[in-house]
Amino acid sequence: MKIRAVQLVVEKDLSLNRSKILEALGDAQAGEWVVFSEAIGSGYFPHEERMNYES
Numbered sequence: 134m135k136i137r138a139v140q141l142v143v144e145k146d147l148s149l150n151r152s153k154i155l156e157a158l159g160d161a162q163a164g165e166w167v168v169f170s171e172a173i174g175s176g177y178f179p180h181e182e183r184m185n186y187e188s
Contacts, residue, residue, distance in 0.1 A: 135165045143176050150174070 139157045144150055150173060161167050 135162065137161055137165050137167045139167060139169050141169070141173060143170070143172055145176055147174075147176070150176070 137157075141150075141153045141157065144153075154169065154173060157169070158167055
């Protein structure tokens, strides 16, 4: 089994993220597992102010 780890720059534009994901999947060989970071689908932007959920 081969595993391909893919690290991509996550954008706020989800369609751009989707294109990057599909390109990475297209580069994979048959039978390879492709692993992405946990934030690739929804985005991760730590520099933005976090919401305060405390009452």
